[in-house]
Amino acid sequence: MSQYFLAVNHDPADEARMAEMTPAQMQEVFAAVDAFNTEVKEQGAWVFAGGLQPIEMSTVVDNTGAQPVITDGPYAESKEYLGGFWVIEAPDLDGALVWAQKGSKACAGKVEVRPFQDEPEA
C-alpha cells in the first residue's frame, strides 16, 4: 500500500465562488464531504484529513539564518494555496485516482493527487 496526499487547492476565483454560496449550498457540500469521509474510513483507506483556515491566518517561520524570523502571511504570493486535504492509502495510483474522483465530486473542487515519498528502507 502507498500513501497519497489529496490536496484541495483554492485560488481567488474559488474564493469568490465560495463566498457567494448560500448556507443551504454549503450544507450540501459539508454533507457530501462527510459521506465521502465515512466511505474512505469504512474502506480502510483513511489516514488523516483536514480543512485549513484561510491563507491569511498563516504564519511563516524562517530559522535558516542566525536568528529565527517570524512573519505574518504566506511565504510567497501565490495564486493557488492549500485549502484542505486527505491523506489516504491505496494499492497504486489508479486506486488513489478513484478516491480523488469521489473527493472532487464531494467537495465540489479540483483535487491534486501527490504520492508520498516512500519510507526509507530499513
Added chain:
Amino acid sequence: MESLERVYREEFGRVVASLTRRFGDLDVAEDAAGEALLVALERWPVDGVPANPGGWLTTTATRKAIDRLRRESHRDAKHQAAHMLHDDTPHEATGVVEDDRLRLIFTCCHPALAPEARVALTLRLLGGLTVPEIAAAFLVPETTMGQRITRAKRKIAAAHIPYRVPCAADLPARVDAVLAVLYLVFNEGYLSTSGDAPLREDLTAEAIRLARILRGLLPDATEVTGLLALMLLIDARRTARLAPGGELITLAEQDRSRWDRAAIDEGHALVRECLALGRPGRYQLLAAINAVHTDARDVRDTDWSQIAALYTQLAGIDPNPIVALNRAVAIAELDGPEVALALVDALPLDAYHAWHATRADLLRRLGRSEEARAAYDRALGLSDNAAEAAYLSRRRDQLGG
C-alpha cells in the same frame, strides 16, 4: 545486420514487458534489454540468429538484470527481490508474455502522464526506438526527449502507476488513450508537422505494428480494429501520395494503380468485420470513409453520398468542426462547390491550414480567382509540411488572373 535490427525492434517490447513484470522496475528492464542487444550484436553474426530470438533476448536480458541487481545489492534492498525472482523459466511466446505487453502499453499511456510523454514512452519501451530516433521524429533536442522519458519513468515509479490492464470500468477510456497515442504516432509519420521529410515510414509502420499487437491482445475492441483498418487504408496510398519532386498529390489526382492492394484488401476486411458488430466509433467510421475512397478504382467512381452519410454519422458521435469540414468536401462533389463553400465559411477554423486550403479549392472551382489566391496564401502561411506547401503553391500559381 539488418535482420538483427528488425528482430530486435520486434522483440524489444516483449523483453521489456516481461522483465518489468519480473523485476517491477522499468529502468532495470530497459537497460537489460539494451545490454542483451549488445550481446546479440556480438554473438548472432558468429553463431547465427537463434531459433527463438525473443526467448534468447529475454533470457539474456534477465541474466543481465539479475547481475545488475546483485551488484547493486549492497546499496539497496533490491537483492531480496532478485533472489526471490531468480529462476530460468523459458521465454513463453504466448499467454502471460502477451499480457505483459498489454500491461506495458497501458502503463505507457496512463492518463497521469503528459500526452507527449505517453507517445515517447510507448515508442521507447514498446517500440524499441532509441531516444535520438524519437527526438528526431518529434523534432525536439535529444536532451529534451531524454528528460521527458526519464521524468515519465520517475513518475511511474514515484506515483506507483500500476503495471496492469485497467479494470473493466476504466478500460474503454484507457483504450481510447492508447489509440490516441498510436494515431498520433501514425499521423506524425504520415504528415509530419514540419521538417524535411514529409513522410516518416518508420513512424507509420511502428503505429501499425503496435495496433496489430493491441488488436491481437484485445480482439473484441472494435475501435482497435477500426484504427488498424484506418491506418492500413491511409498507408496503402503512401507511395502514390508524393510526386518525384516531393510535392503532395491529393487523393483525386493520385495514380490509383500504385496503391497497395494487399493493405487495402486487409483494411476492407477489417472494416467489414468491426462494423458488423454494430458498435460504430470514431476510428471505425473514419476507416469506413477510407474504405469507400479506396473502393473506387477511379476518383469519378467515388460514392460521395456514402462518404457524406458516414461523415454525418461521425459528426453525431464526434461533433467537431474538422469533421464538418471534411463532410463539406463530400457535399461539394454532391451538391456543388457553392453549397459546400457556404458550409465551410460557417466553420470556426480560421487558424487551421486545411480550412483555408479547402476554401481555396472551392473558390478556384467557382472561378473566384482573387479570393482563391488569398486563401491559398493563408493556407501556405499556416502549413508546416513541405510537400503540402509545394502542392498549394502550384495550385495558387495556376490560378487565372
